[in-house]
Amino acid sequence: MADQCPYLEKLASLNSENQNGSSANKTVAEGRLLQLLEGQTVPVQMDNLPTVPPSWYNPMKFQQGQNFARRHFAGISLAHFVSLITMLTSPQILKPLIFTQKSETVLKSFKRYIGTVVHVTSWYFGDVWQKDDPARRSIQIVRNMHDHASRQINHPDRRPQVDNTAMAECGQPFDDPSMLPCLQMDTQKLAGCPYVELRRQVNSKNQEDPYVYFNQFDMADSQFAFVGVIVLFPHKFGATYASDDELRGFIHFWRCIGYLLGIEDRFNFCDDDNLDLTRDLCRHYLDKMIKPALKDASAEFEHMARAVAKGASLYYPGVSFESLFAYYANVVGLPNTNFVKHMEIFQWFYFWYLRVVFSVLCWIPGVIRLFSAMTLFAIGLVVARSDTASWWPKSWKPLQVGGLDVFWNIKSKAKEKKSPQ
Numbered sequence: 001m002a003d004q005c006p007y008l009e010k011l012a013s014l015n016s017e018n019q020n021g022s023s024a025n026k027t028v029a030e031g032r033l034l035q036l037l038e039g040q041t042v043p044v045q046m047d048n049l050p051t052v053p054p055s056w057y058n059p060m061k062f063q064q065g066q067n068f069a070r071r072h073f074a075g076i077s078l079a080h081f082v083s084l085i086t087m088l089t090s091p092q093i094l095k096p097l098i099f100t101q102k103s104e105t106v107l108k109s110f111k112r113y114i115g116t117v118v119h120v121t122s123w124y125f126g127d128v129w130q131k132d133d134p135a136r137r138s139i140q141i142v143r144n145m146h147d148h149a150s151r152q153i154n155h156p157d158r159r160p161q162v163d164n165t166a167m168a169e170c171g172q173p174f175d176d177p178s179m180l181p182c183l184q185m186d187t188q189k190l191a192g193c194p195y196v197e198l199r200r201q202v203n204s205k206n207q208e209d210p211y212v213y214f215n216q217f218d219m220a221d222s223q224f225a226f227v228g229v230i231v232l233f234p235h236k237f238g239a240t241y242a243s244d245d246e247l248r249g250f251i252h253f254w255r256c257i258g259y260l261l262g263i264e265d266r267f268n269f270c271d272d273d274n275l276d277l278t279r280d281l282c283r284h285y286l287d288k289m290i291k292p293a294l295k296d297a298s299a300e301f302e303h304m305a306r307a308v309a310k311g312a313s314l315y316y317p318g319v320s321f322e323s324l325f326a327y328y329a330n331v332v333g334l335p336n337t338n339f340v341k342h343m344e345i346f347q348w349f350y351f352w353y354l355r356v357v358f359s360v361l362c363w364i365p366g367v368i369r370l371f372s373a374m375t376l377f378a379i380g381l382v383v384a385r386s387d388t389a390s391w392w393p394k395s396w397k398p399l400q401v402g403g404l405d406v407f408w409n410i411k412s413k414a415k416e417k418k419s420p421q
């Protein structure tokens with residue numbers, strides 16, 4: 001069997017490289033990653049949204065995960081944003097996003113990602129298992145979006161176009177000086193990705209079958225973006241006092257969301273709710289896949305990442321690609337000397353603002369709740385109807401995006417809790 005399957009062969013070779021006992025857990029993480037990589041050839045089934053929770057669903061853990069996310073909403077949103085930016089280094093994720101032409105300009109990206117923020121927030125605050133709950137409807141809508149995009153992108157007539165998406169499809173380039181040379185200088189000494197031979201390429205001539213976009217591995221890769229840095233570095237995202245049970249709940253929550261979005265159990269990044277194993281897998285994934293990918297960051301990556309940050313700056317004033325990336329690098333221990341040296345003063349200032357608020361001030365009890373309330377308020381201004389917060393000066397209001405208020409159920413939940421019924 002090991003003779004035929006490249007994944008098992010690789011696992012055997014990795015195991016033999018790690019024969020001392022202290023690396024036992026690391027080997028489990030490696031084995032798990034190899035199993036996830038097998039998902040590259042397995043498409044995600046998006047036909048019917050499961051009507052019942054899976055056998056492993058644990059309502060208490062799920063609730064604990066939701067409570068944790070609500071309490072630390074500001075830090076968790078920041079973690080989602082910085083991780084999203086680094087996820088764009090993967091051509092397998094980037095090309096579909098460029099092809100659909102929904103996030104390559106500042107305005108499109110603002111609308112696209114405020115949509116993502118609102119949908120994900122509705123999962124944190126609502127009931128994804130309850131028919132007709134806004135959170136459940138949101139899951140169905142996101143599945144439909146994925147289904148639609150996947151059919152379009154994997155259609156044989158459009159494949160060559162998707163595989164060859166490049167800067168030409170990214171619209172008007174931004175004026176900002178490129179930070180890619182600094183990034184390359186900083187990362188040049190890092191080791192390459194050991195899994196490169198097992199990573200299927202989008203337009204490789206050596207592969208018999210074309211790459212399946214929206215496959216099970218891509219979904220697990222995206223799950224890492226939602227959980228990875230929170231599980232590894234909670235204290236850098238305002239969750240200074242996160243308990244193991246809270247983190248287990250958060251992992252369980254994202255395991256369930258993965259399930260609802262069509263990830264098979266064997267390819268679920270958050271398999272088994274095991275905190276130690278998930279931590280090891282996250283650490284391994286970060287070191288062996290994410291960091292090496294930044295060595296080859298492309299102009300398309302930089303453009304789309306800038307679009308994400310510029311879009312977000314319309315409701316988080318001051319945010320920039322540079323400050324978010326520098327913060328990520330600082331948190332995960334990625335060399336960033338040249339990158340930080342070439343930042344503008346206001347970008348540098350925001351980078352330090354993030355460090356002071358999320359890594360230091362949040363040690364003071366209550367601070368993360370205050371920032372979370374402020375973050376929810378800022379998003380609420382974009383999403384809710386124009387009469388919301390009528391006392392707030394009109395000239396300070398960000399652009400509003402219609403159609404999302406139906407998922408913005410934070411207020412109604414708060415009212416429900418207060419009401420005696």
Ligand code: HEM
Binds near residue numbers: 097115
């Ligand atoms: C855990 C995995 C994932 C989650 C939680 C997730 C979440 C979401 C959400 C919330 C939206 C709605 C955004 C809106 O309202 O505009 C969305 C749309 C979309 N997602 Fe995902 N996603 C995941 C994985 C992926 C992957 C792996 C890909 C690509 C390979 C992808 C590509 C898209 C595309 C193309 C859209 C439609 C909007 C557009 O064209 O940009 N997603 N996703």
